[in-house]
Amino acid sequence: MSEVKISAEVRSEFGKGAARAVRRENKVPGVLYGHGTEPVHVTLPGHELLLALRTPNVLLALDVDGKSELAIPKAVQRDAIKGFLVHVDLLLVKRGEKVTVEIPVQAEGELAAGGNLLEHVLNTLSVEAEATHIPEAVTVSVEGLEAGASVLAKDIALPKGSTLVTEADAVVLQVLAAQAEEPAAEGAEEPAAEGAEA
Template sequence: MSEVKLAAETRTEFGKGAARRVRRENKVPGVLYEHGMVPIHLTLPGHELLMALRTPNVLISLDIDGKTNELAIPKAVQRDPLKGFLVHVDLLMVKRGERVVVEIPVVAEGELAPGGNLLEHVLTALPVEAEATHIPDSLPVSVAGLAAGAAILAKDINLPDGVKLAVEEDTAVLQVLAAQAEEAPAGEEGEEAAQA
């Protein structure tokens, strides 16, 4: 699991106008939540945060106003729907040794059995409980040789030490769907019947 250090500043101005001013400076408004504590409103560096968020469940070490260091994980990220830039981020403060529930991307590896079958990702990410500083980046799952009708359940996925499922064991994660027979183009069946 990667840890990224970011400098953050506390924010005292709120609302749309203040958020726009922050974004014009290539920064991102955000909120740091801690269990049972008053949220801390922050301004974060835009480009560095964008790069950090490319890693799922990244652990962020925040240097707040040069006074305190806090560990956090992304809780919610809002992006502009057209341009994709960061609009706002919610972070959850964590402590070393604390267990958190996060979603880990499932990565299918290998080739399905011959026959043109399709692999459906019922869940693209698997909810698990893990220690905040030891969250796996992804969960590889072998689908080699699976035929139509086969399914991989949550209990079938090998989890790293210290990681536990946060869903029912019988939850389907991946399944193999049978290839669909190609339909004849419209009109061909009528022509063949007329020629007979």
């Protein structure tokens, strides 16, 4: 997994006004917590953090006012319209420590012929892994699967050192039969009636 070095500054001013001032400087307010310590309010460089967060469960090697800390992102808030980072919660971790994280599920391969659809029931799996060896994703082969087939969480091979936290019998992927084309006129007026306000 990726380890990214980032410098963080401890901040002492809080509230919306202070957070806006931080963001005007192209920085991101955040909170560093974990291991029974008091939460530390920090400021992180916006562009560097944005690049780092492109990797799921990235391990951040933080330099916090001269002190080295390892952390993983636990909650990331983005502006709903412009997409810039608003705030980040970081969890302190130690090498060798186990943490529970969500890792993306990626499908590869071609379904059996017939125009069937692959539905991602779960986009991520919850796994326990060593904090410094969190998998970036798991890949599942759907090669040749036919309508009605499904892939359960327990069927997915996890990287070495990871254990499944998601319920073993949870459906992760399923193959849906191709829908037959229906005449457009049938039931065309029903959806409009459903959304009408009383």
